[in-house]
Amino acid sequence: MMLGPVLRPGQAPGLLPQRLAVVSHSHPSISKGGAEIAAYALYRGLRDVGVDAIFVGACSVADRGRLALGSANEFAVFVEPERYDHFFHLAPRGVSEQLVDILLRERIGLVSFHHFFNLGLNTLRAVRALPGLAAFLTLHEFLAICQNHGQMITRQTQSLCERATNESCVACFPEHMRSQFTLRRDTMLGAFGRFDGFVSPSRFLAERFIEWGLPPERTTVIENGLLSPPEAAPPRKGEVSRTFGFFGQINPFKGVDVLLDAADLVARDPALSASLRLRIHGNLVGQSEAFTKRFEEALKVHPFLSYAGPYNNASVHRLMGECDYVVIPSKWWENSPVVIQEAYSVGVPVICTGIGGMAEKVRDGVSGLHFRLGDAADLLRAMRIGADPRNAAHLRAGLPAAPNALDMAERYLAFFGSALAGRQAAARDAGIAA
Numbered sequence: 001m002m003l004g005p006v007l008r009p010g011q012a013p014g015l016l017p018q019r020l021a022v023v024s025h026s027h028p029s030i031s032k033g034g035a036e037i038a039a040y041a042l043y044r045g046l047r048d049v050g051v052d053a054i055f056v057g058a059c060s061v062a063d064r065g066r067l068a069l070g071s072a073n074e075f076a077v078f079v080e081p082e083r084y085d086h087f088f089h090l091a092p093r094g095v096s097e098q099l100v101d102i103l104l105r106e107r108i109g110l111v112s113f114h115h116f117f118n119l120g121l122n123t124l125r126a127v128r129a130l131p132g133l134a135a136f137l138t139l140h141e142f143l144a145i146c147q148n149h150g151q152m153i154t155r156q157t158q159s160l161c162e163r164a165t166n167e168s169c170v171a172c173f174p175e176h177m178r179s180q181f182t183l184r185r186d187t188m189l190g191a192f193g194r195f196d197g198f199v200s201p202s203r204f205l206a207e208r209f210i211e212w213g214l215p216p217e218r219t220t221v222i223e224n225g226l227l228s229p230p231e232a233a234p235p236r237k238g239e240v241s242r243t244f245g246f247f248g249q250i251n252p253f254k255g256v257d258v259l260l261d262a263a264d265l266v267a268r269d270p271a272l273s274a275s276l277r278l279r280i281h282g283n284l285v286g287q288s289e290a291f292t293k294r295f296e297e298a299l300k301v302h303p304f305l306s307y308a309g310p311y312n313n314a315s316v317h318r319l320m321g322e323c324d325y326v327v328i329p330s331k332w333w334e335n336s337p338v339v340i341q342e343a344y345s346v347g348v349p350v351i352c353t354g355i356g357g358m359a360e361k362v363r364d365g366v367s368g369l370h371f372r373l374g375d376a377a378d379l380l381r382a383m384r385i386g387a388d389p390r391n392a393a394h395l396r397a398g399l400p401a402a403p404n405a406l407d408m409a410e411r412y413l414a415f416f417g418s419a420l421a422g423r424q425a426a427a428r429d430a431g432i433a434a
Contacts, residue, residue: 005293015421016106016109016180017110020111021106022039022053022112023113023119024036024040024058025057025117027069028260029242030066031081032336035138037338038114038408041408042225042405042409045410046409046412048405049410051124054075055291056077057074057077057103058077058079058118059077059079060078060080078097079118085120086285087176090120090121096120099123100126102271103127110134110416111127112125112136115143116137117434122399133418135195136415139206142205142208142432147386148172152164158331163331189213192214196419196423197220197416199221199415201335201336202221204333205335208220222411224336224403225341226404226410244383245278247316248328249282250280250282250283251329253331254287255329255331256280259278259327260298264298265305267301271379278302279305280306281321283310291399308396320342321346321347323370323394324340325349325350326343327352328351328352328358329379330353334355334356334358335356340352340361340362348396349395350367351368354371354373363398369386
């Protein structure tokens with residue numbers, strides 16, 4: 001399966017418009033998910049390389065008071081969530097009117113969308129219909145393909161879904177007819193069809209979307225970049241401390257229950273429990289009563305297990321630098337978790353579930369270790385291997401460089417230029433003015 005090429009930085013043809021817009025389904029001051037952080041990093045990277053770019057985030061009207069725009073180049077469109085259709089992903093007309101008004105007023109010639117949620121597919125169509133405007137879409141997860149929050153996990157059994165079909169989707173959502181899922185897919189592809197190009201942060205995600213219906217010649221892979229350089233990691237002294245850290249949202253998809261199962265196994269080995277530390281960072285709010293109770297009980301009975309609470313982006317590198325490994329036990333495919341890049345940037349290997357985007361980004365035995373999905377015993381096996389100082393040194397030596405926002409911006413610009421050059425050539429061949 002061939003993907004469209006990415007030109008190297010400095011190769012972009014001179015076809016780019018003077019002003020660009022990066023449009024996200026949220027703003028980092030409201031939500032700090034991977035997609036909005038990546039979109040904001042691209043915006044900042046574009047400005048750092050001298051591109052006149054603006055950032056537009058879609059925010060709930062209820063979050064207006066929390067919104068903190070960073071400069072006069074940042075804008076917001078406001079959404080009423082109760083009026084948003086979550087099956088066909090259609091927003092009230094006022095959302096598209098707000099965004100179109102911003103793009104026209106700011107004389108934008110190219111839009112880089114980083115999601116369609118909150119904005120609605122109708123907004124994407126309205127923007128794409130503006131004359132002379134180029135438009136690109138970055139895919140950050142599987143929401144277009146999967147109605148179950150874009151996780152590609154079955155609702156009933158919480159098992160991985162290999163491929164979305166009408167039959168499998170109806171099995172998850174029996175309240176919908178098969179014809180509705182056909183119409184949903186057609187609606188998605190119809191809204192995507194007129195885009196000039198598509199970007200995926202991982203090859204795994206790109207290949208899933210190409211199988212689903214995206215044109216491979218207009219689809220490419222560009223890794224997300226980190227917004228700012230990390231603080232220097234503290235120097236390591238003596239023996240490896242064997243601290244394993246989890247960083248991320250604490251929810252059923254992120255596999256914290258697998259960590260708790262592994263903690264129960266560690267407790268059976270007095271020597272291991274005396275030399276190993278397992279630290280969990282994240283927000284516990286909104287979890288089920290059963291999970292919260294189990295989590296709190298585990299903290300009481302396992303002295304090597306600690307909960308460090310929520311964290312912010314400014315402190316994540318320092319906190320990761322205190323760990324020997326970052327553990328990612330996710331139960332869904334993931335795409336390109338920013339936590340992997342953050343770990344690499346401070347010289348920390350990763351232990352992760354060996355599936356999807358995680359397996360792509362973490363080379364088993366080179367920059368980290370894989371373990372089987374949902375298997376606490378296999379996670380413990382990987383932790384034992386990683387606890388050996390010789391293995392830890394080997395894995396640290398195999399860490400790749402983490403891309404930054406400038407790297408990301410340059411590669412996006414190269415792809416934009418390449419795609420627009422192709423469009424111009426096709427129009428010329430067809431005898432049409434580009």
